[in-house]
Amino acid sequence: MTLAQARPGQLLRISQIPDPVVRAQATRFGINEGADVECFEVVPRGPIILRKRRQEIAVGRRLAEKIGIELHKGQVRI
Amino acid sequence: MSHCHVDKIVDVPTGSRQIVLAGNPNVGKSVVFHELTGVYADVSNYPGTTVELFHGRFGDDVVIDTPGIYGVSSFNEEEVVARDVIIDADLIINVVDAVHLDRDLFLTLQLIDMGKPVVVALNMMDEVERAGQKINISRLKEMLGVPVIPIVAVEKRGLAELKNSLSQAAQGIPTELGIPQAAAASETELSRAAQLLILEGDEDVAARYRQQPASYRDHIYGKRRERVNAIIDDAVEDTQSRAGSQLLSRLMVKPLTGIPLLGLTLFLMYQVVGVFIAGNVVDLLEGTVMGEYYEPLMRSLIGRFAAENSVIYEILAGEFGILTMTITYLVGLLLPLVMGFYLFLSILEDSGYMPRIATLVDRVLTKFGLNGRAVIPMILGLGCVTMATITTRILGSRRERIIATMLLALAIPCSAQLGVITGMLGAVGGWYFALYILVIFVTLVVIGTVLNRLLPGQSTDLLIDLPTLRLPRPVNVLRKTVNKTKMFVFEAGPLFFLGALIISVMKVTGLLEAVQSFLYPLTVGWLELPRQASTAFIMGIVRRDFGAAGLYDMALTPEQTLVSLITITLFVPCIASMIVVFKERNWKEGLAILVSCFAIAFTVGGLVAKIL
Numbered sequence: 001m002t003l004a005q006a007r008p009g010q011l012l013r014i015s016q017i018p019d020p021v022v023r024a025q026a027t028r029f030g031i032n033e034g035a036d037v038e039c040f041e042v043v044p045r046g047p048i049i050l051r052k053r054r055q056e057i058a059v060g061r062r063l064a065e066k067i068g069i070e071l072h073k074g075q076v077r078i
Numbered sequence: 079m080s081h082c083h084v085d086k087i088v089d090v091p092t093g094s095r096q097i098v099l100a101g102n103p104n105v106g107k108s109v110v111f112h113e114l115t116g117v118y119a120d121v122s123n124y125p126g127t128t129v130e131l132f133h134g135r136f137g138d139d140v141v142i143d144t145p146g147i148y149g150v151s152s153f154n155e156e157e158v159v160a161r162d163v164i165i166d167a168d169l170i171i172n173v174v175d176a177v178h179l180d181r182d183l184f185l186t187l188q189l190i191d192m193g194k195p196v197v198v199a200l201n202m203m204d205e206v207e208r209a210g211q212k213i214n215i216s217r218l219k220e221m222l223g224v225p226v227i228p229i230v231a232v233e234k235r236g237l238a239e240l241k242n243s244l245s246q247a248a249q250g251i252p253t254e255l256g257i258p259q260a261a262a263a264s265e266t267e268l269s270r271a272a273q274l275l276i277l278e279g280d281e282d283v284a285a286r287y288r289q290q291p292a293s294y295r296d297h298i299y300g301k302r303r304e305r306v307n308a309i310i311d312d313a314v315e316d317t318q319s320r321a322g323s324q325l326l327s328r329l330m331v332k333p334l335t336g337i338p339l340l341g342l343t344l345f346l347m348y349q350v351v352g353v354f355i356a357g358n359v360v361d362l363l364e365g366t367v368m369g370e371y372y373e374p375l376m377r378s379l380i381g382r383f384a385a386e387n388s389v390i391y392e393i394l395a396g397e398f399g400i401l402t403m404t405i406t407y408l409v410g411l412l413l414p415l416v417m418g419f420y421l422f423l424s425i426l427e428d429s430g431y432m433p434r435i436a437t438l439v440d441r442v443l444t445k446f447g448l449n450g451r452a453v454i455p456m457i458l459g460l461g462c463v464t465m466a467t468i469t470t471r472i473l474g475s476r477r478e479r480i481i482a483t484m485l486l487a488l489a490i491p492c493s494a495q496l497g498v499i500t501g502m503l504g505a506v507g508g509w510y511f512a513l514y515i516l517v518i519f520v521t522l523v524v525i526g527t528v529l530n531r532l533l534p535g536q537s538t539d540l541l542i543d544l545p546t547l548r549l550p551r552p553v554n555v556l557r558k559t560v561n562k563t564k565m566f567v568f569e570a571g572p573l574f575f576l577g578a579l580i581i582s583v584m585k586v587t588g589l590l591e592a593v594q595s596f597l598y599p600l601t602v603g604w605l606e607l608p609r610q611a612s613t614a615f616i617m618g619i620v621r622r623d624f625g626a627a628g629l630y631d632m633a634l635t636p637e638q639t640l641v642s643l644i645t646i647t648l649f650v651p652c653i654a655s656m657i658v659v660f661k662e663r664n665w666k667e668g669l670a671i672l673v674s675c676f677a678i679a680f681t682v683g684g685l686v687a688k689i690l
Contacts, residue, residue, distance in 0.1 A: 024153075024299055027302075028149045029148065029181055030303065030306070040328075043438065043440070054211075055178060055180050055181050059539075059541055060449055063540065
């Protein structure tokens with residue numbers, strides 16, 4: 001599934017960021033491929049806000065549609 | 079972007095070190111900078127950019143403050159400037175936000191990997207405990223291999239220790255990158271900093287040293303990210319769960335609450351800038367100080383050596399005189415308004431609200447091929463379109479810069495004009511006011527949507543960090559406001575003089591009158607306005623408020639008032655903005671933008687006239 005489908009409160013793992021520049025910028029923010037993050041908030045038809053530790057990152061919807069994620073079922077430390 | 083050695087901009091005497099402050103945006107770098115250098119700091123624009131570079135002295139050394147960045151490379155203008163300054167640095171003070179080590183340490187490690195002597199200033203230590211965290215500073219220091227000094231910059235705590243620690247700045251422990259030796263040590267001539275950036279695929283730096291950029295960025299960034307995570311796991315302890323005050327952050331980005339909050343903010347801005355500054359302050363400055371004292375004085379001074387009907391007099395002190403009208407416009411009207419806008423912008427930035435506004439409006443702006451970040455030039459445009467057009471440089475692609483420039487030139491009325499427009503429409507009734515807003519808004523939406531469809535290429539997407547919400551410190555807000563206003567005066571000021579000069583020359587040569595008579599048929603036949611209205615349109619090019627004010631004196635019906643105000647709003651911006659449009663874009667794009675504004679203004683104005 002893609003990040004655009006995430007719901008607030010869900011814990012997820014970033015599985016794929018196709019664009020190299022976006023991948024580099026996301027890595028700096030700590031939302032690299034393989035990172036575990038929380039979906040903090042979703043603006044309806046707008047950006048998705050991720051949270052990792054104390055960091056909040058807003059990701060535009062079109063970009064979120066290109067970012068692959070996996071949902072976590074159990075407990076995980078973010 | 080061409081390379082420009084820092085020592086060409088900042089004079090670094092031989093024998094003195096170049097100390098560079100580096101850090102993420104909004105971590106308190108400028109506060110540390112001012113503590114080190116005292117009040118005597120210079121600011122200069124990095125050539126070809128809007129990026130300001132502050133420099134001052136600390137003892138025998140030169141200190142340079144760099145723009146806030148999340149990493150060193152060339153993804154945007156700020157990074158390019160910071161990168162060039164950092165490559166030449168002798169010592170780096172890396173200011174980090176102690177509450178956001180997860181984000182900030184990435185840059186710290188990159189600086190260490192570049193082989194520069196680094197001191198880490200761990201700022202905002204007072205917030206760490208409140209955020210429910212505990213940082214093991216000695217462990218952090220051990221893992222990084224550089225001095226780590228806890229400070230609270232705004233309260234001047236830890237700054238003496240920071241100054242003392244500069245002598246212990248160390249190269250630190252580089253990240254184990256695991257890159258084949260052959261690739262890593264290709265050119266011993268190169269500095270470690272340049273080598274690293276080439277390995278990370280920085281094309282600018284590679285080209286500068288006639289090298290091929292390598293493709294290890296993903297690999298290196300991945301290793302560095304792993305190391306940041308390991309350091310945080312080891313040195314930072316969460317003493318309480320992340321409850322905190324996340325509520326406000328949520329309320330700001332959720333449309334149901336975010337839109338009213340934004341509305342309230344804009345209303346406050348309107349009360350302060352639109353009512354108080356545009357009314358009281360401008361009346362006093364423009365009307366009394368400039369109009370009654372300064373201008374008559376100037377005219378009599380110039381009248382002493384130039385006859386009143388001479389060309390020289392006309393250009394210096396005539397209707398659009400450089401020393402009369404232009405100075406009055408700049409000092410009496412624009413300066414207070416621009417300052418008011420920058421005051422709000424600084425508060426919005428320092429509090430952390432700005433990126434949340436960008437997140438909230440992203441959904442709307444993507445329809446026009448922009449992203450949420452474009453809200454900054456759009457809000458600034460309500461202050462001064464000239465200054466806002468310069469700010470379009472922060473946008474991520476050429477496509478976005480063209481769209482934003484066009485929308486600013488076309489449909490955003492600047493504060494100089496807004497005052498007159500609201501006054502005139504208020505007098506003819508609320509319905510006309512609503513119609514005016516509707517027509518301008520629809521034009522904005524239609525043109526934005528069409529541009530997004532027509533222009534080739536792709537716009538960049540929103541990807542921004544939402545910093546912790548903080549109460550802004552008045553001193554920092556004021557300092558920022560003053561600096562930004564200074565930049566406006568230096569960047570845009572000369573253009574207003576140039577604009578006035580062009581108009582004056584057009585007037586003395588009779589060109590202005592020719593343009594006016596060219597507009598007569600359009601004005602009378604198509605817009606159904608009196609002949610003199612075309613004079614007002616031309617005046618609108620000199621100063622947007624002049625145009626609208628020129629309509630005041632004509633006996634217009636309410637319908638004519640509406641049509642003329644719509645046309646004059648959409649009509650080409652003032653001459654200073656036009657010059658900026660040409661400067662920022664190229665003459666082809668600039669011409670296309672201005673000609674379309676002109677065509678759209680008369681089409682829309684005419685349609686409204688025919689319908690009513």
